[in-house]
Amino acid sequence: MSDEPSAREPGEDARIDALEERLRAAREREEERSRPALGAEADANYRMGNRVLAELIGGIGGGALIGWVVDEVIGWFTGKAQHGGLVVVMVLGIVVAFRNIIRIANRRPD
Known part of the structure; x- marks a missing residue:
């Protein structure tokens, strides 16, 4: 392994993408929950x-x-x-x- 960003493992991008998707979904749920009802x-x-x-x-x-x-x-x-x-x-x-x-x-x- 080298310190270059292009030398990532093949499964690492999929894990980061899945994490970003879960974070986005959590932010949307939090915005919906904290939005005033009326x-x-x-x-x-x-x-x-x-x-x-x-x-x-x-x-x-x-x-x-x-x-x-x-x-x-x-x-x-x-x-x-x-x-x-x-x-x-x-x-x-x-x-x-x-x-x-x-x-x-x-x-x-x-």
Whole structure:
């Protein structure tokens, strides 16, 4: 055997070709497996839906929490608990949440 590339054994090229074919097939399978199923557009829609849901839950929950705190503070000073603050601030939270949802829906896609 010599160090020249032309002096290969006859079966060596077949083994290299078979290895290259298996590597190509493995790369194709990996690309197919790692490709997103529905594409980037579905992922963007999923994120937008989660953001809308978070706005709605945050508006209602945040308004209810702040309203409850307001009612408790007023109740400490007056000696009786009333739920007017809870209702008013929760409605404001819902209004703000819907305003944000409308702004998200009207935003033009990039």
